[in-house]
Amino acid sequence: MKYRVAEKFISINGEGNAAGQLAVFIRFAGCNLNCSYCDTKWANNxxxxxxxxxxxxxxxxxxxxxxxxxxxxxxxxxxLQEGIIQLLSLLSADGTLRVEIETNGSIELNKFINIKPRRPVFTMDYKLGSSEMETAMKTGNFELLCRQDTVKFVAGSIGDLETAKELIAKYHLTHKCQVHFSPVFGKIDMQTIVEFIKKNKMNGVRLQPQIHKIIWHPDMRGV
Incomplete structure (x- = not known):
């Protein structure tokens, strides 16, 4: 099986439960969404x-x-990569690797959660209204996540935050997995998100900006 790899590099994780930790990245080419704020459009087509x-x-x-x-x-x-389960199974069998998948929320995860001996960690986006892709989200995935996994709500407006709050409550997400609010870069002030979390007493929700965009230029690749 051959996989389309747009780039591979070593850096720190910019988001997710292992944010700030050293990681090796494999970036695959191709995406089924076209989010308004996407920062990797160059890799999507x-x-x-x-x-x-x-x-x-x-x-x-x-x-x-x-x-x-x-x-x-x-x-x-x-x-979306054809045969990705074969790669995930090989990496899992090694026994020493922590494999994290950054996925966009539109792919059903039920095919991937039973990989043994160590299933991958999912950092799953939920695309809110400002993404223009919310209709593609698979809310059934919420039932498949556990404490090692993360739901990432990328918010660009107060309306996005309100929707995220409703989803967190409806699906009891803070009791199932990690929940992060991540600002759309340049669209919403992080103080606004903090005040929203405070006002709504959102225990278990973490503000997590994309660390790599703070350290390096937001458009830089390979970081």
Missing amino acids: VTGVKYNEFSEEDIFYYIKETGVENVTLTGGEPL
């Missing part, structure tokens, strides 16, 4: 982006050669 084709063994050996144990599979949308 497989007919327009340069990518290399690697087998699961190529990817595995690259990861092992780095000596880094946190693995972040991102995109684009990594779960």
Whole structure:
């Protein structure tokens, strides 16, 4: 099986439960959404982006050669890759790797939660109204998440935050998994999000800006 890899690099995780920790990134080309604020549009269209084709063994050996144990599979949308379960099974069988998948919330996760011996960690977006992609979200995924996983609400407005609050309450998300509010870069002030969390007594919700956009220029690749 060959996978379309747009870039691979070592950096720190910019978001998710392992934010700030060293990680090796595999960014796959191709996405099924077109979010208004997407910061990786360059990787989304497989007919327009340069990518290399690697087998699961190529990817595995690259990861092992780095000596880094946190693995972040991102995109684009990594779960769209044909045969991705084969790669996930290979990485799981190693036993030393923590594999995290950054997924956009539009892909049903039920095919991926039973990978053994160690299933991947999911950092799953829920695309709110400002993304213009909310109708593509699969709320059934909420039932499949556990404490190691994260739902990330990327908010660009107070309306987005209100929707997120309703979803958190409806699906009891803070009792199932980690819940993060992440601001759309340049669209909403982080103080606004903090005040919203305070006003609504949102215990268990974490504000998490994208760390890599604070350290490096927001448009920089490979970080």
